[in-house]
Amino acid sequence: MQRELSYRLPFARLTKLSRTAYRKGYPIVWWLTWVWIGIFLAVSIGFAVFANDIRDALEAFDMGDIGPFVLFAAIALAYLAGRYALRKLRIAEVQKRAAFNETIKLTQDEGGLRFATEEVEHYLKWPGISQLLLEPDGVVVSHGNLFFLIPNQAFQSADDRVAFIRDVYNRLGERARGPSRLHPTL
Numbered sequence: 001m002q003r004e005l006s007y008r009l010p011f012a013r014l015t016k017l018s019r020t021a022y023r024k025g026y027p028i029v030w031w032l033t034w035v036w037i038g039i040f041l042a043v044s045i046g047f048a049v050f051a052n053d054i055r056d057a058l059e060a061f062d063m064g065d066i067g068p069f070v071l072f073a074a075i076a077l078a079y080l081a082g083r084y085a086l087r088k089l090r091i092a093e094v095q096k097r098a099a100f101n102e103t104i105k106l107t108q109d110e111g112g113l114r115f116a117t118e119e120v121e122h123y124l125k126w127p128g129i130s131q132l133l134l135e136p137d138g139v140v141v142s143h144g145n146l147f148f149l150i151p152n153q154a155f156q157s158a159d160d161r162v163a164f165i166r167d168v169y170n171r172l173g174e175r176a177r178g179p180s181r182l183h184p185t186l
Contacts, residue, residue, distance in 0.1 A: 003108040003164065007154035008101060013137075015091065017149050020135060047072050106150060108164070113141060115148050122146065126171040132180040139165055 047054065047068065054068040102117040112125040124143050133140035138151040139161065155161040172180060 003106075005106040005150065005154040006103055007106075007151050008103055009149060009151065010101070011095065013149070013151075017135070017140065017147060020133075020140075044072070044076075106154070108167070113148075113168075122148070124148075127173050129168070129172055130176050130179075132165070132168055132172060132176070134165070139168075141168065 051068040054071070058068065058071065102119065105114075105116045107114040107116070112123060112128070115122045115124075122143075124141065128143050129141055130144060131140075131142045133142065133147075135149065138149050138154075141148045141150070150164075152158075152161060155164065169177070169180060
């Protein structure tokens with residue numbers, strides 16, 4: 001079955017896709033991130049519990065009783081400012097490297113899926129598709145770290161979307177069907 005679709009994706013939606021793809025495509029890393037946040041919270045609580053000991057250690061710097069709180073606030077602000085600055089820098093770098101407002105042409109053939117723009121083309125052979133994810137506003141096909149979103153409005157109808165999902169799912173290998181099976185509509 002040959003199928004052709006054309007669509008555009010705003011950069012803001014791609015940014016959101018990266019978060020959901022990260023969560024769904026790499027669940028272990030996603031959980032480890034939450035563990036890291038939990039450790040940061042535990043250190044913060046430990047900092048509060050041992051404030052007197054920290055204050056005693058900071059007496060050499062003549063900061064008085066507010067020393068531990070100033071130290072904690074400085075560390076927390078530096079952490080948050082760095083995280084914010086690095087995120088902004090990452091987004092700016094990504095936007096400089098590629099045009100994100102191009103029309104994407106998806107062609108489905110017997111060998112796989114071809115995603116093409118004026119500047120780049122990716123051909124995913126059926127065995128190379130590692131996961132199929134469903135989003136409220138579209139369908140995501142992945143190969144390793146590459147995630148391709150096909151928005152719902154690219155399909156002629158809801159039935160066409162379901163037919164595409166079923167066709168792609170039926171061509172997935174066993175390793176790809178496992179993570180894709182999490183979606184009840186498949």
